[in-house]
Amino acid sequence: MAGLAAGTAALAAPRVLAQAPPHVAVVGGGFAGASASRALKRQGTDIRVTLVESKARYAACPFSNAVLAGLRDLDAQYFGYDGMKRDGIDVVAASATAIDAEARRLRLDDGSDLAFDRLILAPGIDLMLDAIPGYGASGAEVMPHAWQAGEQTALLRRQLEAMDDGGLVVIAAPANPFRCPPGPYERASLVAHYLKAHKPRSKLLILDAKDSFSKQRLFEEAWEELYPGLIEWVSLSFGGRVTEVDAATKTLTTEFGSHQAAVANVIPPQRAGAIAAAAGVADRTGWCPIDPVTFESRLRPGIHVIGDAAIAGAMPKSAFSANAQAKACAAAVATLLAGGQPAAPKLINTCYSLAAPDYGISIAGVYEPREGLLAEVAGAGGVSPLDAPADVRASEAVYAEAWFDTITGEVFG
Template sequence: MRLTRRTVMAAGAGAAGLLAAPAVFGQGRPHVVVIGGGAGGASVARGLALASAGAIEVTLVEANPRYTTCFFSNLYLGGLRPIESLQFSYDGLTAAGVTVIHDLATGIDRGARTVALAGGAVLGYDRLVLAPGIDFVEGAVPGWTLDQADVMPHAYKAGPQTDLLRRMVEAMPEGGLFVMVAPPNPYRCPPAPYERACMIAHLLTQTNPTAKIMILDPKDRYSKQTLFENGWLKHYGGMIEWVNPEFGGADVEVRPETMEVLIEGEAQPVDVCNVIPAQKAGRIAEIAGVTDDSGWAPIRPDSLRSAIDPMVWVLGDAAQAAEMPKSAVAAHSQAGVVVASLLGELTGASVPPPLFVNTCWSALAPGDSIKLGGAYAPGYDRITQTGSFISRPDETEDERRLTYEEAFAWYDTLTAEIFG
């Protein structure tokens, strides 16, 4: 049964704001519900509302009243940005004509095309967009569950966790040990753990110069590795140690109760432990039944339409975008493709060929940043990389400073494009 105006109204007061326009395709404006107001979802919601100029009703469901960007959250850890500068309200989306509902989506009935919210409301949709970001794979790091995140924070969803990690680093004893448990591929922002090590080293260099940072890594190689290792040596001497699987990086267990990490069974006392577990699509994608055994949502590479349900689009970190990394730039770029695809579907507008891009900047130290990027195109059954660039190891200090400044300009431009 499709929702009628009456059943939506009966579902709860929270849905009342939606009733200005009918939610049933063919009886009025088509209704697109977007779940997740981050880099991907907020970009789609705002972009679709503006581009359709009122022809499509757009509702955004986002759990939090303010969004804290993961991108640049490492710079907060390093003391280079205040946390408030990373926080955004949804006023710009409301001004663009999006109905913003702050609630948690808890259920999706793809047959009835409805979304249930924790507050009790039920929303009908004609097309659904899922951009819920990531969740963590349970049991990925033995000894760690989400309940222990206040003792061993992940700080991989920005906000209170990021703040907690920063306070823990500041409170480390002199000469103490910071351990990071790095995630296996694929995960959000491949260079982020290694940029985080730089930023924490930068903070410690000023406050606790004899402290050490150890990265326990289940991977043999990681993004921008040579550039990071050169930067660690140049700026932080021997403060950062990277432990690969050969030396126990993949055989790790944590004991939050005693603040220990077991590496190949050998207990190592730690002062701060940053556990970044293996990741999967945000839980609501799984609840919707649009993920597969990989934990991510398979999509059609030309449109980000779900490979499982043609009424659903999935973008950002939750999508299986193959060779495209999980980043805010990638999510925003995918949003442009989703908006065009929805406009084509719902208004008959012509759909331009998809264009996907990504750039990831990483700060090694104040005034010294590196970058990596690529262009992507839809292949037969997956998004494939068509070009790439990366900073050179022999760049001058001036070139690095330019990249550093470019990253700050990028941040301002991207967040303005997402949030208005």
């Protein structure tokens, strides 16, 4: 009997195995991970998808600068996972604590294990709070980074509202690479918009750890036009890099001197979310090298890395990039699971920034795999024109908001 049963099982096994749908685990429910989960379900193949995300709601960073300026409710930044559940994605409210790439298993903080055929890691960024002496987790409660949206956004908004007219707002911007390259400058613009209307004697100082920034000429043109004399940008060469802070007095020290702020927004250096290092997919830079066709880790086969955590060559760390990468990665993973050879993708990024509520500017790029990285397609992409008429800026502001509505609908809706 036992022999017969075993024989039947042995005969049946290959058929059962062939029919069991492959399982892809996705870690991280931001723009990258949520997009990938959905895209996998929409490949048309039978793939079981588990999304591992500890938070019940995602707080989106794009447009959170408008929240800081009082132009938008923080509630409008939150998105849940009900849409994903409706799509048949198994959403597990837990954090991944360890990943065994060889055994293809994931350890969760509730003590359970999750086996996968392939893993898509989308952990976003980790803020290196201790990289700036004097800052740290307690410093962030006084001088918010607001670089992961949510409570930090609300805190910085409250501080701006409470500040007296004539106060100095300081934004400390990090060196490259970091999440949302134009973000600190959009933030400066929209905070200036708020100050100009409500606290016109105030000043805004950007202390920068670099000598140039995304859409720089466009931002500078907008600042000259909209907020003359309000925003001052101090580059690395002119002593912009913050070397130390004192949270008690809100003092930021640079190589050239120190600045006492009424409100200080310190955006610290970043690296891939902690699970990336734990999984062995982050290199010495703190970010994750990937194959530009499949997004598979160069360090651990079977694990794909997308979004801000990945070293995506010329692609900036943006929500648009994360979404585009997620869809390309999902297609590659589905092809690999079916035993196929993924074709080289082309990716697009479009990043809008608001210099004012009715003043939008953008940068766009098209990317393809070249020499092992995602490289820009020559002759394509670039930024909005300088000296454009107001109606062009106004329409880009409209497109910016339309983009946010569309992408959050596609990803979370």
